[in-house]
Amino acid sequence: MAQRTPLFEAHVRAAARIVEFAGWDMPVQYSGILEEHAAVRERAGLFDVSHMGEVVFRGPKALAALQSLFTNDLSKCADGQAQYGCLCKEDGGIVDDVVVYRRGAEDLLVCVNAGNRAKDFDWLHGRAFGADVQNESDAWAQLALQGPLGSQILQKLTSTRLSSVGTYRFTDGEVAGVRCIVARTGYTGEDGFELFCPPDAATKLWDAILDAGASEGIRPCGLGARDSLRLEMAYRLYGSDMDETTTPLEAGLAWVVKLDKGDFVGREALRRQKEAGLSRKLVGFTLSEPGIARHGYPVLQDGKPVGTVTSGTKSPSLGIPVGLAYVPAALAAEGSAFHVEIRGRAVAARVVKTPFYSKKK
Amino acid sequence: MNFPDDLKYTREHEWCRLKGNRAVIGITDHAQEALGDIVYVELPDVGDPVKKGESFGVVESTKAVSELFSPVTGKVVEVNDPLSDAPETINEDPYEEGWMIQVEVANPAELAELLDAAGYQKFIEDEQE
Numbered sequence: 001m002a003q004r005t006p007l008f009e010a011h012v013r014a015a016a017r018i019v020e021f022a023g024w025d026m027p028v029q030y031s032g033i034l035e036e037h038a039a040v041r042e043r044a045g046l047f048d049v050s051h052m053g054e055v056v057f058r059g060p061k062a063l064a065a066l067q068s069l070f071t072n073d074l075s076k077c078a079d080g081q082a083q084y085g086c087l088c089k090e091d092g093g094i095v096d097d098v099v100v101y102r103r104g105a106e107d108l109l110v111c112v113n114a115g116n117r118a119k120d121f122d123w124l125h126g127r128a129f130g131a132d133v134q135n136e137s138d139a140w141a142q143l144a145l146q147g148p149l150g151s152q153i154l155q156k157l158t159s160t161r162l163s164s165v166g167t168y169r170f171t172d173g174e175v176a177g178v179r180c181i182v183a184r185t186g187y188t189g190e191d192g193f194e195l196f197c198p199p200d201a202a203t204k205l206w207d208a209i210l211d212a213g214a215s216e217g218i219r220p221c222g223l224g225a226r227d228s229l230r231l232e233m234a235y236r237l238y239g240s241d242m243d244e245t246t247t248p249l250e251a252g253l254a255w256v257v258k259l260d261k262g263d264f265v266g267r268e269a270l271r272r273q274k275e276a277g278l279s280r281k282l283v284g285f286t287l288s289e290p291g292i293a294r295h296g297y298p299v300l301q302d303g304k305p306v307g308t309v310t311s312g313t314k315s316p317s318l319g320i321p322v323g324l325a326y327v328p329a330a331l332a333a334e335g336s337a338f339h340v341e342i343r344g345r346a347v348a349a350r351v352v353k354t355p356f357y358s359k360k361k
Numbered sequence: 362m363n364f365p366d367d368l369k370y371t372r373e374h375e376w377c378r379l380k381g382n383r384a385v386i387g388i389t390d391h392a393q394e395a396l397g398d399i400v401y402v403e404l405p406d407v408g409d410p411v412k413k414g415e416s417f418g419v420v421e422s423t424k425a426v427s428e429l430f431s432p433v434t435g436k437v438v439e440v441n442d443p444l445s446d447a448p449e450t451i452n453e454d455p456y457e458e459g460w461m462i463q464v465e466v467a468n469p470a471e472l473a474e475l476l477d478a479a480g481y482q483k484f485i486e487d488e489q490e
Contacts (some may be wrong), residue, residue, distance in 0.1 A: 017397075032379065033423040176482040224397070224424055292401050292421050313423055314400040343403075343419070 005050035006199040007206055008140050014220055022115030022239070024051040027222040036225035037316040040188050044147035044213050045221035049194070050202060053117035053137035055110040061130035063105040069127055070100065071248055071270075073261040073279055079103045082168045082185050085256040087123065088266030092247040092273060096120050097238050099185060109136075109181075109196075113238045127265065139204035145209055146192030146221075146229075154193055154215040160184070162193075175210030187226065189233035189359060232315050234284050234324060234354035240295055241282060241310040241324050249273055250326070254283045280307065281332040284354035285340075287321040291347045293340045299325050300339040300346055306331070309340055315356055322356045323349075363390045365456055369472055370481035374379065377432040379472060384433045385458040388420065391485050396422045399448045404461055409422065409437045409462055413471055418461070420451065429461065433471050435450065441462035 002025040011018065016027035027048065037047045057066045067074050072085030079102055087095040096116045101109040112120040117173035145154055152169040160173035161184055169331050181196040197205055210218060211259060227237070236242055242251040249257065249270060259271050287293060292314050297305030312323030323340075331338050334353055339346040365401065368376040374392035379383040401421040402423060411417045418429045441453040441460050444450055451459040466472070 028424070029397060033399050034400075228423055290401065291403075292426075294426060314421075316400075316423070 003046055004049070006202040007048040007050060010203050010206055011220075016220070017221070019205065021223055022051065022113070024114055024237070026051060027220075029222040029224045030220045033222070033224035034139055034316050036219050036221040037228050039219035040147045040190055040221060040229055041317055042148070042155055043216055044145060044149040044192075044218040045188075045225065046209055046213070046218060047144040047146065047204075047226055048142075048206070048220050049144050049226075050141040050199070051114035052142050053111060053112040053114065053120065053135070053243045054140045054196070055121050055124055055251045055339040056134045056136050057108045057110065057124075057128060058132040058134070059106055059130070061128075062108055062132070065128040065131035065133075066100065066108050066110070066124075067262065068264050069124060070098075070264060071266065072100075072256045073258040073260065074100060074102060074108070075261065079104050080169055080171060082170060082183060086177065086248045086253060087120065088248065088264075088270070089244060090265060090269060092249070092266045092269035094238070094246060094248060094251065095123050095244065097242070097253070099235065101181065101183060111142075112137075115239060122133060136359075139199070140196050141199045141205075143191065143197070143202065143205060143209065144186055145195065145197045145213075146188040147182060147190050147218075149213070149216040149218075150190070150192040153209065153216055153218060153237065154182075156212045157208055161194060167191075176205055177207075180205070189230040189235070189357060190229075195297055228313055228316050231311050231313055231322065231324070232317055232355065232357035234356060236282070236324070237311060239241075246282075246326070247273060250278055250280055250282060256351050260271075278329050280326045281329055282310065282324055283332050283336075283351045284285060284356060285323055285325055285338075285349045286338065286352050286356075287323075288348040288350060290321075290323050291340075291342050293323040293325070293342065293349070298341040299327055299349075300341055301328070301331065303346070305341075306338070317357050325349075327351075362394065362455070364478040364482050366478045368456070368478065369475035371432045371475060372483075372484060372488075373430040375430060375432050377475060379466070379469070382466050382469060383438065384435070384464045384466050384472070385460050386417075386432060386462050386464060387455055388429065389481070390455050392427075392451045392488060393420070393459070394483060396420060396425070396427060398423055399451045399463065400489045402444050402451065402461070404440050404444070404447045405437050407437055407440055411462070413434060420448070430465070432475055433464055433466050434468060435464040435466045437462050438465045
């Protein structure tokens with residue numbers, strides 16, 4: 001049976017539509033994906049992301065151990081700051097993409113994807129020499145409050161001065177009487193916060209935020225809107241856009257691969273791949289004709305399959321078909337043209353700049 | 362949920378309204394609700410043949426692609442073209458403005474094999490159990 005978050009009953013009470021995702025019974029939508037999507041872009045939305053996992057590194061060797069397993073450079077991450085990056089295998093394949101919350105050099109929380117909870121813990125625990133590594137995934141619930149009015153809503157519930165918490169920074173705080181990690185992070189491209197709290201307080205926090213945001217038009221949101229929001233930003237989704245057979249360089253994540261920071265698992269393979277040049281790259285594209293490209297559809301050049309679509313939808317904010325695809329490096333430049341095979345038909349596509357969507361100022 | 366008595370229904374959640382020898386075809390209220398926001402529709406052209414039980418097009422929601430299955434055999438004589446620019450009409454008004462195609466029916470006796478409103482309602486209740 002699929003696992004349930006502490007908010008499952010709240011979702012059912014709110015008549016959310018529940019689907020199984022990565023082994024979890026999760027709300028895919030409440031009122032509707034388009035409405036929830038628009039609420040996050042224009043006002044605020046609240047997501048249950050308690051299915052995400054948390055692995056914590058502690059002790060004098062915590063920082064060094066995690067540095068040796070992480071592609072980004074945690075020496076450049078201050079205490080109270082978060083950093084995005086990848087865990088890689090020796091061959092450069094991506095074990096997971098994660099956000100590390102550096103509470104201190106001896107206390108780092110790694111937020112991992114739901115479907116990778118057990119795999120990541122085994123991977124990290126087995127290689128974190130000298131550090132105390134704990135799987136705290138069941139000890140944390142996680143709520144994401146996202147959207148331009150999110151900060152205004154959250155400020156009603158906390159004495160923490162949110163204006164002093166910068167992007168990708170976090171602090172310990174109390175929200176609606178619940179002790180939380182209050183982090184200015186997210187997966188939507190909007191300003192917002194992710195709150196890590198004890199599971200038994202999750203429903204209280206959830207209800208308090210929805211009440212506090214009622215006057216701002218807050219909406220509870222499901223995984224459907226989470227996916228369309230992240231795709232408009234071209235944020236990669238593990239399992240769809242990347243996995244153990246793709247490297248961060250191919251996935252367009254070179255900006256979180258710091259080859260000069262010192263040794264880490266996968267560094268040599270990634271260095272070699274960078275020197276040799278990439279044979280394929282993940283690109284953002286739009287279709288030049290009506291249609292929707294979906295995960296798994298072939299990318300065609302001169303009628304022959306040369307790549308694969310990894311994510312696609314009709315952008316709710318822009319009203320145009322958008323997607324991500326692995327294509328040969330020769331087709332990766334902005335403006336390059338190829339076709340996507342949709343139900344046997346070759347539909348014209350071209351590479352465009354990402355993110356597809358730019359936040360309103 | 363609404364299932365008009367004057368329609369016939371398929372187990373794939375299409376409806377069909379017979380006007381003379383023309384069948385007007387769309388998807389049910391239950392289907393549009395289950396699909397969620399419909400953002401794309403692909404329909405046949407006028408003159409194309411359709412066959413009972415076979416695919417005549419697709420509807421896509423934000424998340425998924427679903428095939429459309431014809432309740433009858435015949436030839437497409439009219440297509441609801443405005444749907445291509447306003448596919449949300451299918452969510453808003455599945456039985457009237459959200460109709461998809463009209464088919465000249467080859468064998469009207471085929472319609473007898475479809476479900477009536479009560480039969481369809483029972484079918485989806487059983488399906489949900």
